[in-house]
Amino acid sequence: MIKFDIQNLKLYYGDYQALKGIDLAIEEREITAFIGPSGCGKSTLLKSLNRMNDLVEGCRVVGKVLLDGEDIYGALDVTELRRRVGMVFQKPNPFPMSVYDNIAFGPRTHGITQKHKLDEIVETTLKNAAIWDELKDRLKKSAIALSGGQQQRLCIARALAVQPEVLLMDEPTSALDPISTGKIEELILDLKRRYSIVIVTHNMQQATRISDKTAFFLLGEVVEFDETENLFSAPRDKRTEDYITGRFG
Amino acid sequence: MKTATREKLVSAVFLAVALTSVAAVALICVFLFASGIPAVGEIGVFRFLLGREWSPTDVPPVFGILPMILGSLYVTAGAILFGVPVGVLTSVFMARMCRPRLYRVIKPALDLLAGIPSIVYGFFGLMVLVPLTREIFGGTGKSIFTASLLLGIMILPTIIGVSESALRSVPQSYYEGALALGASHTRAVYFTVLPAAKSGIFAGVILGIGRAIGETMAVIMVAGNQARAPTGVFKGVRTLTANIVMEMGYSEGLHREALIATGVVLFVFILIINVSFSLVKRRSKQ
Numbered sequence: 001m002i003k004f005d006i007q008n009l010k011l012y013y014g015d016y017q018a019l020k021g022i023d024l025a026i027e028e029r030e031i032t033a034f035i036g037p038s039g040c041g042k043s044t045l046l047k048s049l050n051r052m053n054d055l056v057e058g059c060r061v062v063g064k065v066l067l068d069g070e071d072i073y074g075a076l077d078v079t080e081l082r083r084r085v086g087m088v089f090q091k092p093n094p095f096p097m098s099v100y101d102n103i104a105f106g107p108r109t110h111g112i113t114q115k116h117k118l119d120e121i122v123e124t125t126l127k128n129a130a131i132w133d134e135l136k137d138r139l140k141k142s143a144i145a146l147s148g149g150q151q152q153r154l155c156i157a158r159a160l161a162v163q164p165e166v167l168l169m170d171e172p173t174s175a176l177d178p179i180s181t182g183k184i185e186e187l188i189l190d191l192k193r194r195y196s197i198v199i200v201t202h203n204m205q206q207a208t209r210i211s212d213k214t215a216f217f218l219l220g221e222v223v224e225f226d227e228t229e230n231l232f233s234a235p236r237d238k239r240t241e242d243y244i245t246g247r248f249g
Numbered sequence: 250m251k252t253a254t255r256e257k258l259v260s261a262v263f264l265a266v267a268l269t270s271v272a273a274v275a276l277i278c279v280f281l282f283a284s285g286i287p288a289v290g291e292i293g294v295f296r297f298l299l300g301r302e303w304s305p306t307d308v309p310p311v312f313g314i315l316p317m318i319l320g321s322l323y324v325t326a327g328a329i330l331f332g333v334p335v336g337v338l339t340s341v342f343m344a345r346m347c348r349p350r351l352y353r354v355i356k357p358a359l360d361l362l363a364g365i366p367s368i369v370y371g372f373f374g375l376m377v378l379v380p381l382t383r384e385i386f387g388g389t390g391k392s393i394f395t396a397s398l399l400l401g402i403m404i405l406p407t408i409i410g411v412s413e414s415a416l417r418s419v420p421q422s423y424y425e426g427a428l429a430l431g432a433s434h435t436r437a438v439y440f441t442v443l444p445a446a447k448s449g450i451f452a453g454v455i456l457g458i459g460r461a462i463g464e465t466m467a468v469i470m471v472a473g474n475q476a477r478a479p480t481g482v483f484k485g486v487r488t489l490t491a492n493i494v495m496e497m498g499y500s501e502g503l504h505r506e507a508l509i510a511t512g513v514v515l516f517v518f519i520l521i522i523n524v525s526f527s528l529v530k531r532r533s534k535q
């Protein structure tokens with residue numbers, strides 16, 4: 001099943017064209033990795049999948065992004081879109097409030113107010129994010145006091161708490177140590193059973209370790225999109241080969 | 250002159266200049282306490298601070314400033330009641346909601362509000378707020394309510410200024426995190442940005458309290474100034490500052506010293522406010 005169908009997507013920041021006609025199909029319950037040199041438009045494409053680009057003044061989008069066949073730039077309500085398509089940022093950004101309130105923020109936003117329901121959601125999401133054992137005694141403590149790795153897993157849990165269908169992750173481990181990175185990769189692989197995941201990474205090993213498909217970006221275009229195994233072992237495009245073998249910028 | 254000597258000289262000059270303000274504070278302290286404390290001793294600490302009657306011209310005179318202490322506290326609390334909600338909401342609006350064009354109108358208006366001399370506020374209170382209060386709530390119109398309302402307006406620029414910069418310094422990542430969960434703009438601002446700025450906003454409120462409690466001219470013109478414990482929000486009230494200003498001119502002897510001692514009490518209030526301000530500031534930095 002195709003989750004996201006991106007059709008000839010062009011995106012402009014003012015006069016600057018950051019995406020030059022992207023065609024990409026993101027499969028349900030798979031991990032799709034975006035790789036490519038800095039400034040090639042990976043984050044831009046990711047943000048256009050949950051319309052976080054709306055925040056950028058002068059940003060204009062042409063083309064179509066279909067989520068389960070529905071145009072997300074059409075009639076679909078943007079808050080509903082963002083509930084269905086969660087996002088995890090490069091730098092962990094827990095809110096300056098308790099662990100509990102961080103997780104409960106999303107559900108509360110979408111109208112859940114009963115204490116027992118929220119308690120249940122907090123527990124199950126933290127368990128799903130494999131961080132319950134570490135945090136169960138610190139639910140009332142400030143999330144800011146957690147380690148960077150814990151903060152990032154909390155942010156993943158926070159995104160899961162609204163029962164999204166897709167998770168967008170923009171270099172989620174680039175600010176973390178190898179052990180935290182390992183834990184998050186494990187978590188991502190586990191989450192794949194229930195969610196479609198798109199991850200931007202500068203780490204080739206990470207892409208090969210966890211992703212099913214990989215898209216290689218260059219200058220606002222997708223140069224190559226294939227099964228991760230194929231793309232890394234037998235790239236069809238010369239530019240892809242140069243990039244993954246490190247002969248490129 | 251050799252460079253080293255000149256350097257030393259220059260830095261000595263700077264030091265001397267910098268110490269001026271410290272010296273000024275020290276001198277004020279010495280003066281206040283030296284002339285105020287003996288009077289408190291003579292009257293008796295408890296009879297001075299907790300005495301409910303102020304009759305400086307009676308024989309023998311009675312110097313109890315509790316009505317004025319209460320007066321200052323009531324009026325300041327009232328100002329907070331009016332000023333904080335309006336001020337905080339305005340700062341949220343200015344920092345996160347208003348269009349640049351509107352901002353260019355509001356900001357200078359607030360700067361102007363901050364620059365208006367308090368006597369002009371007083372006139373405004375006297376000509377507009379007092380008659381209005383009289384019309385609507387009865388009585389003379391000069392009351393705790395009127396003074397609070399006026400002070401509430403006067404402390405708006407302080408509260409808004411400090412709160413706005415606190416709100417602006419909240420990392421954008423909180424806001425984006427909330428939006429990414431499906432929160433609306435308003436919800437993201439009120440439930441993530443605002444709480445993150447709360448100690449900064451609190452600092453602004455404390456500064457506002459300082460401004461309100463020290464205000465004199467405007468309050469005298471609208472508060473009625475009866476030196477007795479107020480019995481209701483629409484009754485007249487005298488603040489510590491008003492007490493000093495109104496009687497300083499003709500007082501002498503113990504009466505005069507009792508007024509200075511009133512100043513000492515005011516000074517202690519301000520001291521408490523400043524200490525809490527820096528505590529809050531320190532906590533917000535962590």
Ligand SMILES: Nc1ncnc2c1ncn2[C@@H]1O[C@H](COP(=O)(O)OP(=O)(O)OP(=O)(O)O)[C@@H](O)[C@H]1O
Nearest residue numbers: 013016018036037038039040041042043044045056
């Ligand atoms: N808010 C913005 N306003 C204007 N131009 C932008 C904005 N955000 C990104 N760009 C430009 O769009 C292009 C793509 O940026 P993007 O952030 O998507 O790159 P990226 O592939 O994620 O890079 P990196 O690997 O460094 O994160 C860059 O040239 C960048 O300068």
Ligand SMILES: [Mg+2]
Nearest residue numbers: 042043044170
């Ligand atoms: Mg990026």
